[in-house]
Amino acid sequence: MxxxxxxxxxxxxxxxxxxxxxxxxxxxxxxxxxxxxxxxxxxxxxxxxxxxxxxxxxxxxxxxxxxxxxxxxxxxxxxxxxxxxxxxxxxxxxxxxxxxxxxxxxxxxxxxxxxxxKYQVGFNRRFDHNFKAIKDAVQAGKIGKQQIIKITSRDPEAPPIEYVKVSGGIFLDMTIHDFDMVRYLSDSEVEEVYAVGSVTVDPEIGKAGDIDTAVITMKLANGATAVIDNCRKAVYGYDQRAEVFGSKGSIAIGNDSDSLAVLSNENGVTGEKPMYFFLQRYMMAYAAEIDSFVEAIVNDTATIVNANDGLQPVLIGLAAKKSVAKNRPVTIAEIKKDAGL
Amino acid sequence: MxxxxxxxxxxxxxxxxxxxxxxxxxxxxxxxxxxxxxxxxxxxxxxxxxxxxxxxxxxxxxxxxxxxxxxxxxxxxxxxxxxxxxxxxxxxxxxxxxxxxxxxxxxxxxxxxxxxxKYQVGFNRRFDHNFKAIKDAVQAGKIGKQQIIKITSRDPEAPPIEYVKVSGGIFLDMTIHDFDMVRYLSDSEVEEVYAVGSVTVDPEIGKAGDIDTAVITMKLANGATAVIDNCRKAVYGYDQRAEVFGSKGSIAIGNDSDSLAVLSNENGVTGEKPMYFFLQRYMMAYAAEIDSFVEAIVNDTATIVNANDGLQPVLIGLAAKKSVAKNRPVTIAEIKKDAGL
Amino acid sequence: MxxxxxxxxxxxxxxxxxxxxxxxxxxxxxxxxxxxxxxxxxxxxxxxxxxxxxxxxxxxxxxxxxxxxxxxxxxxxxxxxxxxxxxxxxxxxxxxxxxxxxxxxxxxxxxxxxxxxKYQVGFNRRFDHNFKAIKDAVQAGKIGKQQIIKITSRDPEAPPIEYVKVSGGIFLDMTIHDFDMVRYLSDSEVEEVYAVGSVTVDPEIGKAGDIDTAVITMKLANGATAVIDNCRKAVYGYDQRAEVFGSKGSIAIGNDSDSLAVLSNENGVTGEKPMYFFLQRYMMAYAAEIDSFVEAIVNDTATIVNANDGLQPVLIGLAAKKSVAKNRPVTIAEIKKDAGL
Amino acid sequence: MxxxxxxxxxxxxxxxxxxxxxxxxxxxxxxxxxxxxxxxxxxxxxxxxxxxxxxxxxxxxxxxxxxxxxxxxxxxxxxxxxxxxxxxxxxxxxxxxxxxxxxxxxxxxxxxxxxxxKYQVGFNRRFDHNFKAIKDAVQAGKIGKQQIIKITSRDPEAPPIEYVKVSGGIFLDMTIHDFDMVRYLSDSEVEEVYAVGSVTVDPEIGKAGDIDTAVITMKLANGATAVIDNCRKAVYGYDQRAEVFGSKGSIAIGNDSDSLAVLSNENGVTGEKPMYFFLQRYMMAYAAEIDSFVEAIVNDTATIVNANDGLQPVLIGLAAKKSVAKNRPVTIAEIKKDAGL
Missing domain, CATH: 3.40.50.720 (NAD(P)-binding Rossmann-like Domain)
Structure with a gap:
C-alpha cells in the first residue's frame, strides 16, 4: 500500500x-x-x-x-x-x-x-479491455507478421474553440492517443508520416489554425503500414476502432455500447450507439492504468507506458503537423533534427 | 437431361x-x-x-x-x-x-x-444455405449430442382471411415447415407435442377458427427437446432463425437481408430488415430443391425429402392442433391411432 | 447514508x-x-x-x-x-x-x-444493463403489445451433485431467475405452466431426482406466451439471452463478453465466448441492486423487487415441477390451492 | 431483346x-x-x-x-x-x-x-448489392456531407508471378476497382494521391517490380479524404469492405459469407469466412452489370459506368504508382500533363 x-x-x-x-x-x-x-x-x-x-x-x-x-x-x-x-x-x-x-x-x-x-504517461487506452485484447492477440502471434494497422478515432463533438486554440492542434491533442496505440499494437516505431488534414466540421477550427479531420499514414520500422482516421465530430458517438492485419489473419475491435439490446422494427434492426465519449468508454481503463502504475511501484517493475512512450507520439504528431503544412511525407528523423535531439 | x-x-x-x-x-x-x-x-x-x-x-x-x-x-x-x-x-x-x-x-x-x-415433397428450406449450414454442422458432430432445438418462424404479414379458412390451420399451413425442419436438423422423430396457441394479430383469424401465434414444444426420440415459436405477423419482416444446442456447442442462424449495409447515426446503429418473405429469402432454395430432385432421378439416388417426410409433419401438426384444443400434450402415437394408421 | x-x-x-x-x-x-x-x-x-x-x-x-x-x-x-x-x-x-x-x-x-x-429479493438480473435495456424498450412502448417472450438461460457448468440435492430442483434454483425475468419484462403474471424436463448433461443429476435441461412454456395474463430454455451446462459459457416480440417489433439481447475483439483467420471469424458465469456477467448488477435497495430506503420509495416478487417465481417454479411430474399444464391457481394460499 | x-x-x-x-x-x-x-x-x-x-x-x-x-x-x-x-x-x-x-x-x-x-467498363462492384446499398444511402443524403471514405480490399491469394509481371502493377490491376469505388461512392473526382507500397506477402512480387500491400490516401474535389488499404493475400478470404463517413452519420458494409451460421463452442463464437474470391462474391454483380448495360441500350439511357469512368481510375492508378516511386503526393493534373492530355 x-x-x-x-x-x-x-x-x-x-x-x-x-x-x-x-x-x-x-x-x-x-x-x-x-x-x-x-x-x-x-x-x-x-x-x-x-x-x-x-x-x-x-x-x-x-x-x-x-x-x-x-x-x-x-x-x-x-x-x-x-x-x-x-x-x-x-x-x-x-x-x-x-x-x-x-x-x-x-x-x-x-x-x-x-x-x-517510475514514470508513467496517461495513455489510458492501453488499459482498455478491447485494445488490450488486440494487443494480446498480436503478442500471442495470432495474426502473424504485421502488414497493415488501422485505427479509427472520432469524437462525438468538437471541443470549445477556446480549447482548440491552446490544444497544440489535433495531432498533439487527439491523435496522440492513436499514435501511441500504433506503437503499442505494433511494438514498433514510426519512421515516416504523411497526413491529410481538412476542416469539415467547423470553419472556426480552421480559423483557429487547426484542422478537424485527418487521415494519417505511417511507415513503421517493422515493415507494416499504419493508417489513422480522425474526426472531431461523429454524430453517432465516440468511435474507437482498431484492426491489425497480418500474415495469419486480422484482429479487430468495434465499439462498446451501453447495452447489447437490438430493436427490430419497420425501420430496420437497430443497436445502440457507441458509448458517448471517453469518460464512459474508458472509465475502467482509467482505473486500470493507475492500478498498473501502483503495482509497478509496489513490485518494482517497469511501467506499461514509460517516459519514452510519452516522447514518441509527440514526435509523430509534430511530423504529422509538418506533413500537412508541407504536403509531403516527413520522417521522425527530420523532426528529431528539427528539435535538436 | x-x-x-x-x-x-x-x-x-x-x-x-x-x-x-x-x-x-x-x-x-x-x-x-x-x-x-x-x-x-x-x-x-x-x-x-x-x-x-x-x-x-x-x-x-x-x-x-x-x-x-x-x-x-x-x-x-x-x-x-x-x-x-x-x-x-x-x-x-x-x-x-x-x-x-x-x-x-x-x-x-x-x-x-x-x-x-422418386417422390419429393416441397420442403424447400432444407435447401436454404443457412439451414443447410446448420444441418452440416450437426451432421459433422460439431455440436455433439443434441439437447435443445429452437426454431423461430414469423411471417411479415398474415394471409387473407379467405386463405386462412381453407389453409388447414396454422400448424398444417405454416408450422409444417418448422416441423419438417425439426425432423431434418435432429435426424430424429417427434414423439410428443404440446402447443400453446393464441390470437394476437387479427381477431378475424380467431373467428375463422384458427390461431395466429403459437409456441410448440416437442419431445424427440433422440432425447432432445424442440421448441418452435410462430407468428403470422412480424412488422420487421420474415423471421427465420434456428439453433441447435448440444453437448459440444451451439449452432445458430440469423436472417438474410438485402444487404449488409449498416448506418450509424443519431438514432443508433441500424442494419437492414430481414428479406421480406419466402419468395425473396428462399428463391435459391427453390432452385436447389428441384435441382436436387432432378439429380436424384438422373443418378437414381434417394430424394432429400421423401414421401414419409411429407407424412410426419402432418402428424405433428395434427398433434399440435389437438394439443391446443385439449390443452394437454399429445403423442404422435395417439394421432396415428386417431387416423387409423 | x-x-x-x-x-x-x-x-x-x-x-x-x-x-x-x-x-x-x-x-x-x-x-x-x-x-x-x-x-x-x-x-x-x-x-x-x-x-x-x-x-x-x-x-x-x-x-x-x-x-x-x-x-x-x-x-x-x-x-x-x-x-x-x-x-x-x-x-x-x-x-x-x-x-x-x-x-x-x-x-x-x-x-x-x-x-x-423495505424488503427486496435478490433478483439481480433486473439490474443488468442488457435486461434493463429490454425492459426500458418494452415500457417505452417500442415493441407494442407483447406476443411472445423468449429467455435462454444456460450455465457454463453444472453445480456439484451435493448442491443439486439441496437446491430445491432446477426450477427453484436456476429457472427462478428466468421466471422473475418473465414477470419483470412482461409486467404481467404467469397463469399456466407447461414444462418439459430432461437429463442430458449428467445422469447423476437424474439419480438425485432432478433434471438438468428444461423448456418451459407459460401463458401470461396479458395474452402473451413465454418460453424459457435452460441447461445446466453450455460449453461456450454463461448464455443469457432474452427477446420480447410484439406488435411493433422485437427487442433482444445477446451475451456480454470480455472484449469485442474478433479474429478473422483460416478458421473463420471468431469473437469471444460469453463471460464465464454470473459473477463475471452480473458483477455490476449486484452493485446496482444494492444501490437501488439503499436508495429505496433513503428516499422511501418502493423497491424494484418486492416480497411478492419473491413469492410469484416460487409458485411458477412449483407449477413447472408439477408439470414435469404430471406431464400436463399446471395453473398457478392450482399451486396456490395446493399450498393453501 | x-x-x-x-x-x-x-x-x-x-x-x-x-x-x-x-x-x-x-x-x-x-x-x-x-x-x-x-x-x-x-x-x-x-x-x-x-x-x-x-x-x-x-x-x-x-x-x-x-x-x-x-x-x-x-x-x-x-x-x-x-x-x-x-x-x-x-x-x-x-x-x-x-x-x-x-x-x-x-x-x-x-x-x-x-x-x-453505349460504352460500359467492367466495374462490376458498382452492381453488388452491398456497395449499391452504400451508394443509395449516400445519394439519399443519409450520411450528409462526406468527410472520410474508407475502402478495404484484400485478395485471398496473390496471383501467379507471371500474371503479376503483365498486370500493370497492383494499382492498375487490383486497386483500380477501389479507385472506381471511391469515385462512385463520392460522386466526386480524385485530385491528389499519396500511396505507401510494400512487399509483405511474397518477395517474388517485389523482384517483379511490383508491391503486394498498399495504403493509398486521396484528396477529393468534394473536400473529403479517401483511404484504401490493399493486400494481395488475406488468409481469411476476400475482404471487401467500405465505409462512407459524413456529417449525418456513417454507412458501412462488411463481407458476404456462404451462410450466416454461427458456432458457439469452447473456442469462441465463430462465423464463416468471407466468400472466397470475386467469382463467389460478385457472381450476381456480373449478371447485374450486363443486365444494366443491355437495359441502357434497349432504353437508350446512360450506362452506369461510362468511358470516362474507365479513364479516371487509370489516372489515379498512375498517380499512385508515381507517388510510391517518388515518395510524395501526386496530383491527377500532373499525371494528365505527363500523359499529354
Missing amino acids: INVGIIGIGRIGRVHGESITKFVKNAKIKAVADPYLNDDGKKWAASLGIENAYTDYKKILEDKDISAVLICSSTDTHSSISMEAIKAGKNVFCEKPIDHDVKKIKEVLDVVEKSGL | INVGIIGIGRIGRVHGESITKFVKNAKIKAVADPYLNDDGKKWAASLGIENAYTDYKKILEDKDISAVLICSSTDTHSSISMEAIKAGKNVFCEKPIDHDVKKIKEVLDVVEKSGL | INVGIIGIGRIGRVHGESITKFVKNAKIKAVADPYLNDDGKKWAASLGIENAYTDYKKILEDKDISAVLICSSTDTHSSISMEAIKAGKNVFCEKPIDHDVKKIKEVLDVVEKSGL | INVGIIGIGRIGRVHGESITKFVKNAKIKAVADPYLNDDGKKWAASLGIENAYTDYKKILEDKDISAVLICSSTDTHSSISMEAIKAGKNVFCEKPIDHDVKKIKEVLDVVEKSGL
Missing part, C-alpha cells in the same frame, strides 16, 4: 481520485492540490476520505509519506512539475502530453532515467 | 418454372398444365421456351417423354394427382402438404414405395 | 460486501455476521474497513444504528431471519429464494406489508 | 456468357469469338445454345444482327477492339482496364462520344 497525491483536481484529476478509491487496492490518496481549490473541491476530497487538500502542490512534494504523484494539472505545467516531482523522489503518473516542446520532454526523460523512479 | 412437366402454374408453379430454366442443368420443361390456363399463362410458358401448355394435366401424364412432374396445383388435388402420376410412371415433386388427410398421404406413400419412383 | 449489516459472508455475501464498498454511495457496512466466522472472514471484513464481525447475526439485529440487513445465509434460514429482521425494524435485502415453502414466504410477505419496511 | 457477341471466352467471358443466359432478360448471345477457340470452348458455347463460335472476332463485328459486344479478351487488346467495335456500330461492354496507356483510353473515349453508342 502506498500513499499518493493528486496535483490538479479538474475533470481528469477527479476521475482518477474516484477510481483509485474504488478500484485501486494498493493506493491511498493522502492529499490533493489545486491552485484553484475551492469549497467544492474540498468537499469532493472529503467525500473520498482524503485528509489534505492544498492550493500549493509543493506541499505534496514535501510530504515524505507520499511516494507517488498524479500530475493532472494544465498541460503547460506537466513537464516542470514532473521535473520537480522526480527531484523530490516521487514516482510520477503524468497526464498526456508531457509537453508540446520535445526538448522539455527529453529533459524529463533524462531525469527519469537517472532517478530510477 | 430429363423432361419435366409442371402441373399448376400459379405463383409457386411459376417460381419453379423460372428457376428450372435458369438454374437446373439436367431438366427441361416440356409442358405445363393448368385448368385456368389463359393468355397470360401461355405467354409466360412461351417466354421460357416451353413447348406445350395444356388445361388438362392428364396430357402431361400421358407424355412418354416426360419423366417427372411437379405438382403445384391446389392442396386438395395434391394426393390424387400424386397417385395418378405415380401410376403413370412419373417421378413426382409435390408441393407441401401432400394432403390434410393422413390416410390419403399414407396411400400415396404406399404407392410410391411399391413404384420405385 | 445508512448503516447496513451483512448476515452470511460466503461467496454472495462477500460479493455484496465488496460492491457496497466500491459502488454504493449511501451505505456503510457496519457489521457482518457468520456462524462459521474464521480468521479469513475477519481479515476480509477488516480489509473493507468493517468494524464488527460476529458469529451471531442477532448482534446485528440488536444494533440500533443499523437500518438494513442483507440476508446472504443458507437458503433454509432466509425466511426465519427475514421475519426476525423485520420484527427488529430492519429493512431487508434477502437473497433468492425467500424459501422453498410457499407458506413461509407468504408469512414473510404479510409481516413485511404490515411493517412498512 | 438484343443480340450480343462475346469476344474472348476465357474465365470472365464465360462468367458473362452464363450469367446472360440465366439472368439477362433482354439479351441473347448470338456468337462468341476467341483466337484460341477449341473443342471445349465450342462445347461450352453449344451448352448455352449459342449458335456461332468463331476464332476471329471480326465475324462478330460484321454481323448486322448483333448490336452489342462484350470485350473479354486480353487487356492489351481492349482499346483496339473497342475502337473497331465502335466503328462497326456496336455498343460495347469492355472489361477493365480499357488500356494501361492513358492516350489510348482517351482515343476510345473520344470515339465513343462521337458515336452516340
